[in-house]
Every structure is written in C-alpha cells, then in structure tokens.
Amino acid sequence: MKPKISVLGTGYLGATHAAGLAEMGFEVIGLDVDAEKIAKLARGEVPFHEPGLGALMRTHTASGRLRFTTDYAQAAAFADIHFLAVGTPQSADDGAADLRYVDAAIDALAPHLTRPCLVVGKSTVPVGTAARLVDRLVSLAPAGGTVDLAWNPEFLREGHAVDDTLRPDRIVVGVRSDIAEKLLREVYAGIVERGTPFLVTDLATAELVKTAANSFLATKISFINAMAELCEATGGDVTTLARAIGHDARIGPRFLNAGVGFGGGCLPKDVRAFRARARQLGGEGAAALLSQVDAINLRARDRVLDMARDTLGGELAGRRIAVLGAAFKPDTDDVRDSPALDVAARAARAGAEVVVYDPMAAGAGAVARPELDFATSLESAVTGADLVMLLTEWEEFRLADPRRLATLVRTPRLVDGRNALDHQAWAAAGWSVRAPGRAPLAGQIPFDAPEAA
Numbered sequence: 001m002k003p004k005i006s007v008l009g010t011g012y013l014g015a016t017h018a019a020g021l022a023e024m025g026f027e028v029i030g031l032d033v034d035a036e037k038i039a040k041l042a043r044g045e046v047p048f049h050e051p052g053l054g055a056l057m058r059t060h061t062a063s064g065r066l067r068f069t070t071d072y073a074q075a076a077a078f079a080d081i082h083f084l085a086v087g088t089p090q091s092a093d094d095g096a097a098d099l100r101y102v103d104a105a106i107d108a109l110a111p112h113l114t115r116p117c118l119v120v121g122k123s124t125v126p127v128g129t130a131a132r133l134v135d136r137l138v139s140l141a142p143a144g145g146t147v148d149l150a151w152n153p154e155f156l157r158e159g160h161a162v163d164d165t166l167r168p169d170r171i172v173v174g175v176r177s178d179i180a181e182k183l184l185r186e187v188y189a190g191i192v193e194r195g196t197p198f199l200v201t202d203l204a205t206a207e208l209v210k211t212a213a214n215s216f217l218a219t220k221i222s223f224i225n226a227m228a229e230l231c232e233a234t235g236g237d238v239t240t241l242a243r244a245i246g247h248d249a250r251i252g253p254r255f256l257n258a259g260v261g262f263g264g265g266c267l268p269k270d271v272r273a274f275r276a277r278a279r280q281l282g283g284e285g286a287a288a289l290l291s292q293v294d295a296i297n298l299r300a301r302d303r304v305l306d307m308a309r310d311t312l313g314g315e316l317a318g319r320r321i322a323v324l325g326a327a328f329k330p331d332t333d334d335v336r337d338s339p340a341l342d343v344a345a346r347a348a349r350a351g352a353e354v355v356v357y358d359p360m361a362a363g364a365g366a367v368a369r370p371e372l373d374f375a376t377s378l379e380s381a382v383t384g385a386d387l388v389m390l391l392t393e394w395e396e397f398r399l400a401d402p403r404r405l406a407t408l409v410r411t412p413r414l415v416d417g418r419n420a421l422d423h424q425a426w427a428a429a430g431w432s433v434r435a436p437g438r439a440p441l442a443g444q445i446p447f448d449a450p451e452a453a
C-alpha cells in the first residue's frame with residue numbers, strides 16, 4: 001500500500017508540494033495553522049498566482065485525494081510521512097533564518113506521533129538544523145526513536161512551481177536510515193523512472209545543497225552586475241559580454257542578465273541566512289563572498305536610481321516617472337523584496353511623482369507600498385511621463401510599441417533596468433536609452449521638449 005502523506009505548512013511551497021503528491025497518486029492531507037487559508041484550499045482555491053496549480057488543486061480536492069486540516073492530531077493519525085514545508089523568514093537582526101515556525105511545527109506534531117513514521121524537512125534551513133530536530137522529535141514523540149527524520153530540499157521557482165515539482169532536475173534526500181531512503185524512493189518513484197537523478201546524502205549535505213544552489217545563482221547574477229559596473233566605466237556592453245562568456249558550456253548563458261538585481265522570497269534571504277550561518281561556523285571566506293553578493297545586488301538598485309536621476313538632469317523631485325513592473329520577476333504577483341518596488345518607493349521619497357504599472361502585481365504592490373500610485377494600464381502609466389523605467393521584464397513591456405509610447409510621454413526617456421528591450425528600436429523611435437552595463441543611446445528623432453536633459 002502506498003504511504004499516506006501530510007504536508008505541514010501550505011504556503012507557496014507546501015501547497016504546491018501537496019497538490020503535486022496528489023497528482024503523483026498519493027493520498028495527502030495539507031495542514032496549516034491559518035484556518036482561513038485552509039478553508040480556501042479545501043474549496044480548491046489557491047490564495048496566490050501560480051500557473052497550473054489551481055487546476056491541480058481543484059482536481060484533487062474534488063477527487064478527495066487531497067484534503068486539508070488545521071488539526072495536528074488528525075495529520076499525525078493519517079500520515080506515514082510528514083513533509084515539513086513551513087516558512088523560514090529572515091530575522092530582523094543579523095539576517096539569519098528565523099526558525100520559529102519550524103520548531104513550532106515539530107513541537108505541535110511530535111506529541112501526536114504514536115507509531116513509526118518519517119518526518120521530511122523541505123524548508124530552507126541553516127545547516128545543522130535537521131540534526132537538532134532529530135533530538136527534539138525523538139524526545140517529544142511517544143513513538144520515540146521509531147520516528148525518523150530526513151531532509152529533502154526543494155528547488156522550485158515561482159511561476160514554474162508545478163512543473164518544477166512534477167519534473168524536477170534532481171531530487172536530493174538527506175537520510176539517517178535505509179528505511180527513510182526506501183520510503184522516499186517510493187514517494188518519488190514515478191519521477192525517478194523518467195530519468196531524474198536521485199541523490200542520497202547525509203542530513204547536513206542535503207541542507208547545504210539548497211542554500212548553496214541559491215547562493216550560486218545569486219552569485220552569478222551579482223557577478224554579471226559587477227561586470228556591468230565595469231562596462232559602464234569603460235564603454236563595454238554587458239549583454240554582449242554575457243552572451244560571449246555564456247557560450248562557454250562551463251559558464252552557461254542563464255542567470256547572467258545584468259540589471260536591477262535579484263529579489264523575491266528566496267534568493268536575498270537565503271544569501272543572508274547562509275552568510276550568518278557561515279560566520280557562526282567560522283567560514284569567513286564564504287561569509288565574505290556572500291556579503292559581496294548581497295552588496296553588489298543592493299548597489300544595482302542604487303545604480304539604476306542614479307541612472308534615472310542622471311537622465312533627468314540631476315533631480316528626481318517634481319518629475320513624473322512611470323515605473324513598469326512591481327513584481328520581483330515577471331509572471332508572478334509576488335512583490336517580496338522586489339527591486340522594482342524598492343526603486344519606485346525610493347524615487348517617490350526623493351520627490352518624484354511615481355506611477356507604477358504591473359499587469360499582475362498591482363494589488364500586492366499597493367498593499368506593500370500604499371504610498372505609491374498604481375495605474376491600471378501601461379498607457380495611463382506612461383502618459384505625461386518625463387521618464388519611463390522598466391524594472392520587471394513582463395512580456396507586455398517587451399512587446400510594447402516604442403513609437404506609440406513616445407506619443408504619450410512628455411519626454412521619451414527610458415531606463416531599461418532589466419536590459420530587456422530592443423534599445424535600437426526604442427532609440428529609432430526617438431527615445432534616449434540608458435541601461436545598466438551599456439553605453440547611453442540618444443534618441444534618433446530630434447525631440448525638442450523644453451526640459452529635455
């Protein structure tokens with residue numbers, strides 16, 4: 001008989017994992033302490049935007065294979081395997097991971113564990129956490145040492161979460177026993193049959209794999225943003241540079257888009273948490289490297305703002321700026337640590353009249369930054385603008401007609417903070433164009449607006 005599964009924490013990761021397991025044929029119960037969220041999920045509704053997840057949720061809540069609860073006793077009675085998918089936010093002080101939800105979930109679950117079972121951590125945690133949780137579980141669970149713990153990090157990207165769950169590029173499991181390995185092989189059998197690598201390791205390595213993967217991706221982005229700084233100083237072109245080095249298969253072309261830098265719910269916090277943990281462990285080299293990755297990333301935001309100021313002749317105050325994009329990346333409504341919103345808010349604080357447009361994240365953006373104005377269309381955002389800043393590379397912006405937009409703005413000035421647009425086409429339509437790591441381009445149609453810089 002297939003093992004029954006619970007997923008503790010039904011945020012972005014947990015909800016997707018629970019639905020993915022139901023799709024793989026398991027009976028699943030999702031648990032969260034947020035009763036409102038659970039009520040929504042039980043109706044098959046997804047409280048955030050994620051392509052394909054709504055359909056999975058509706059199918060499997062309707063079939064009864066996927067259920068939801070707020071009751072730990074029920075989850076413990078039902079499941080043989082408990083996946084732990086609660087959040088690990090950044091703590092206020094040193095950027096270390098805040099493990100209060102992980103600890104609370106273990107403390108709430110363990111007293112109900114009266115028979116042998118496997119708890120599998122999926123949350124991103126500082127290395128060493130799993131070993132600590134083993135002791136906590138064993139001492140709190142009535143079933144004692146027959147309760148085992150494994151770690152199975154996830155690598156899903158927002159906007160691709162369903163696909164990344166059902167067709168991951170690798171599965172990593174940190175285990176302490178053959179039984180745990182056997183159970184996890186059973187869970188992922190369908191995926192592994194299709195040729196997905198299945199890596200078995202110890203707990204510490206599994207924890208490290210996740211933070212190392214995200215830190216490497218962040219390092220790649222900060223590396224190219226550091227190159228953008230040098231390109232600007234020398235007249236080089238960072239997009240050509242990225243293409244050229246990306247042809248080397250050892251480097252690869254992806255995650256080398258220079259611009260306003262990385263944001264979101266994972267990369268920034270994982271880099272800081274990993275740095276804090278590296279410091280605790282005496283890993284000064286890793287800590288110094290990660291500090292630079294973070295600093296370069298934050299400087300990318302400053303530099304885009306400086307570019308805007310420079311383009312406007314040295315002053316942001318009183319100028320109308322259309323900010324295109326609020327989400328931390330396209331195809332999501334997530335604005336957590338969004339570079340776009342950060343830059344927009346700082347421009348507004350400097351006295352600019354900022355209007356933000358985002359095809360999907362305006363609602364979330366307005367909650368996060370109530371002081372900003374949000375337009376309901378690209379046209380209304382750019383109308384009368386002294387400067388247009390592209391800060392999230394939505395397809396709608398990449399497909400926009402620069403000639404038409406030039407007729408709506410007050411002055412056709414563009415800062416392309418994502419290096420996402422065809423600068424020649426925009427310049428040919430009269431726009432002056434600035435972008436990180438690129439030489440400025442003058443608009444090719446003379447434009448005699450009185451305040452043109």
Ligand code: UDX
Binds near residue numbers: 262
């Ligand atoms: C990331 C990891 O990719 C994923 O494996 C992990 O499980 C969670 O964290 P996600 O946060 O969804 O996923 O976003 P990702 O697609 O990695 O983008 C992160 C940020 O980097 C975005 O703000 C994006 O705009 C930025 N980015 C990405 C760049 O600035 N340049 C690039 O070349 C690529």
